[in-house]
Amino acid sequence: MGEIDKQLKDYYSQQNLSSDRVEDILASVKDIEVAIPWWRKRQSMLTIAAVVILTIFLSFFMGSHLGQRNEISYIIAQEVAKNHEKLLRPEVITSKYEEVQGYLTRMDVSIKPGKEFLQKFELIGGRYCSVQGELATQLKVRDLQSGRISSLYVCSDRKVQDVKPVTHQIKEHDVEIWRETGRLFALVE
């Protein structure tokens, strides 16, 4: 260590605040409260606001989503979509609804859909199935424009009087449900 360094160290080591002065300094901060900067206050308020908005949004979204899942139409859509995925072969293959109706003698309602539907789809065949415990018909139909094959379910609407026309997305399937002259229809595409 050089002479200068030693002298410097000696000099500064002798420079001390008196213990009274040190105590003064320590005492001067005893009652000090930590000041929260305005931007930090504002930040916390913004965070709270964001959490509240998110909570409201999530409750609304989850509520409506769960509510939708509890609807009977959604339950029906799930049932028919699952049935559609089984790819069951029709018991009778024909392009005439009357022939299917004639084959499925236990059906007590007409299985023939409305005019509008008939203009868009052609019949391939049909078989028995059930929807919500109600005897139903599963018809295989082909879209006249795209050529895609879909399933049309028909049954009496006795047990599902409150179903309104709706479309649900179940996995990759669009399930369209509607009621027509005492019957329930569900088209799975």
Added chain:
Amino acid sequence: MEEKDLIQHGYRFALSLTHHHYDAEDLVQQAWVKLHRCYGKVENKSILFTTIKNLFRDRYRRNELVVFESLEDQDEIVKGGHPSSGQMDMETMLSMLRHEEREALYLNVVEGFTNEEIARQMGKSRGTVLSLVFRAKKKLEKAFGERRT
């Protein structure tokens, strides 16, 4: 490090900047209060030194008591015109240094900081710190040598 030791270190550092006992006392107290107001405590020596330095800069810039000169403009102050070398003690010798030189010298020699640490602390390059320390020591050596003769 205990609070009392921290205050003493802060005081010595403030003294290296101001080279004035009362100003150094004021600075260390102000810094102590400021840090307590912001964080509720003084975490370490480094933050205390930085706060002292900032307060020193604010205060003296406001009062225009310190002229911040560049190294190049500054000629050897010791070159003549200093007090009688026979009566010169360390305090007098230090008063002939610029506050930046005292600061760098204090941090280097007394606190044992590395040049990189001092550069960070002072917000200067490592090269500038080396120059400051070198020049400060040279001035002191010269003054010290003259005192002896």
